[in-house]
Amino acid sequence: MPSYGTGMPLQVESLSYATGGRTLVDAVTLHAAAGETVGLVGPNGSGKTTLLRCVYGTLRASAGRVLVDGAELTGAKERARRIATVPQDGQTGFELTVREVVAMGRSPHKRFWEPDTAADERLVTEALARVGVLDLAERAFPGLSGGERQRALVARALVQQPGLLVLDEPTNHLDIRYQLDILTLVRGLGTTNLLALHDLNLAAYFCDRLYVLHGGAVVASGPPADVLTAGLLAEVYGVSADVGVHPATGAPTVTYLPGPETATALSRPAGERKSSTI
C-alpha cells in the first residue's frame, strides 16, 4: 500500500475574504489536527467554497493567515506539494487520457522538464485502482461520466501526496455507493482532511469535527453530536429536523421534517446550540 502523504496540521487564523464591498468570509478561525477529518457545513452561499479556495490558494484572503504544518505557504508550487484538492471546474480542454490527467498530480514534485519515473507511474496506477477507475485509464478524460471524472480527480489529488486534502463537495455527482467509498477512502488515507459537505448525515458520520458556516462566519463547531442540533438546523438552514442517534453507527442522524411550523416548535432549546459555539 503506497503512502499518499502524512497528515499535517492546519490552522486558519481570522481569515476574511471580501470582494466588491461584500464580505464573503468573515474572520474565520479553524484548525485541524494532523490526520483529523474536519467538515465544513452550512447552506449555499454561507462561504464554504470561498473559504476553501482561500485555503488551497486560488483566492487570496483579504486578511488572516493559513498555516499548514505551522508555516504559511508562498507560491503555487510549494502549496501544491502540501495541499491537494479537486477543483470544481474539473474540465480538461483537449482529450487527455484518464491516466495522463491523474499523472498531472506528480507535477508539484517535479522540475518542469523532468519526466515521470517508473515509481511515479506505479503510484498513478495504484491511485487509479484505489478509486476504482483503473479500467478507464486509457479512456479519454472528457468522455467520462461525472462520477467517474470525480473519482479520477480524487486519484490525481492522491498522487500529489499531500499533507492536507481539501475537498469541496467531493460527493457531488456520485452514486450513494461511491459517496461512501470516496469518504471512507479519504478518511483512511492518513492525510488531514478539510471537507465541505452538503449532506449532513455523511458529515456527521465521516467527520471528527464540524464547523458550521452561516453568512461567512463560524456559528458553531465541535463534534457532530454537539453541533447538529434541531435548534441549529432551524436557525442556520431554516428547516425543521429531527436529530437522533443511529443505533448501529452511533453517529447523529438528521431527518428533515416538512412544514415551517415544526421549525419554530423544535428551535426552542436555543441554549443547547450556544453550548457548542466557540
Added chain:
Amino acid sequence: MRRGYVLVVSALTAALVVAAVAGLALGPVRIAPAEVVRILTGGAEASPLRTIVLDVRLPRVLLGAVIGAGLAVIGTVLQALVRNPLADPFLLGVSSGASAGAVAVIVLGIGAGAAMSVTIPAAAFAGAMASLALVYVLARGRGGAMTGARLVLAGVAVAYILSALTSLLLVTSADANHIQEVLYWTLGGLGSARWDMLALPAATLVIGTLILLALARPLDLLLAGEEGATVLGLDTSRFRAAVFVLTSLLTGAAVAYSGAIGFVGLMVPHAARMVVGASHRRLLPVAALGGAVFLVAADLAARTVAAPQDIPVGVLTALTGGPFFLWLLHRGRSAEGVGA
C-alpha cells in the same frame, strides 16, 4: 501504445528525409536522388548541379523544415496557452505587426533594391516585437494576471489596428507595384532563403522550439483549466506571460523571413493530436516533425506545380491543409474516444 508512438516518430522522420531529398532533387533542373545524396555526402566535385543542390535548394529546404516545425510547435503551444483550438501563431497580433513593418519598408522604399532583402526582415521583426509589447501590456489585468481570454482579446484587437494601418499605408501608396509585392510577402514564401540569412532565423527557431519541447509538463497542466493548473502548482499568469513572449519572438523570427505562412500552425497541431493524443510530451515532437514534413513538401509543390512560376507557399498550405483538416475532423468524429 509506446510502440505505436515510436512507429509514428520513425515514419515522420523517414517522411522528412524523403521530402528533403525530393526538395533537393526536383525543380527546373531534375537531379537524380542518388546524385543528390552523393553531393550531400561530399562525394561530388564542383559542378553546376552541386551549386544548385547546396547553394540554391538546401537553404530553402532547411528554412522550410525549421519554419514548418517552429510554426507547428508554436501553434500547439498557443492552443494550450489560450485554451482555444482555433489559436495559431498569428492569432496574437505578431504577424500583423510584422506585416505593418514590412509594408512600411516596401511602401516607403527604405533600402530600395538589394538592401531590401535585409530591411524587410528587419522591419518585419521590429513590427512583430512592437505588437508583442503592445499585446503584453494590454493583456495584463489590473491585478497583473494574464488569463487566456485577456490574451486573445488583446491580441485580436492589436491585430485589427495594425492591419488597418497596413491597409492605410497601401491605399495611400502611389505605386501600384507595391500592392503586388505586399501581396506576395503576406502570402508567405521561402523564396528568400539564402545561406547568409539562414543562420539567425534557424538558430532562433531551433533553440526556441527545443525550449518549448521542454515545457510539456506545465503545458499539460494548463489543459486542467485555470484553477486546476493553479492547484497543481503552476503560476499560470507568469507561465503564460513567459510563453507568450517566447512564442511571439519565434513567430516574429519566422514571419520576418517567410511572411505569414498560414495553416501549418493551426492544422498540424490538430492532426498530430488526433494521432498521438493531447499529452504534450508526446504531441510536441510529433507536431514539430509533422510541420517540417508538411512545409518542405508544400514548398516543393509551390515551386514545381506551376514552374517556372513560384506560387506563394501560403496559398498551397491553405489549399491542401483545409480539406485535409476537414477530412481529419470527419474521421475523428466517427472514431470517437480514440484519444491515444
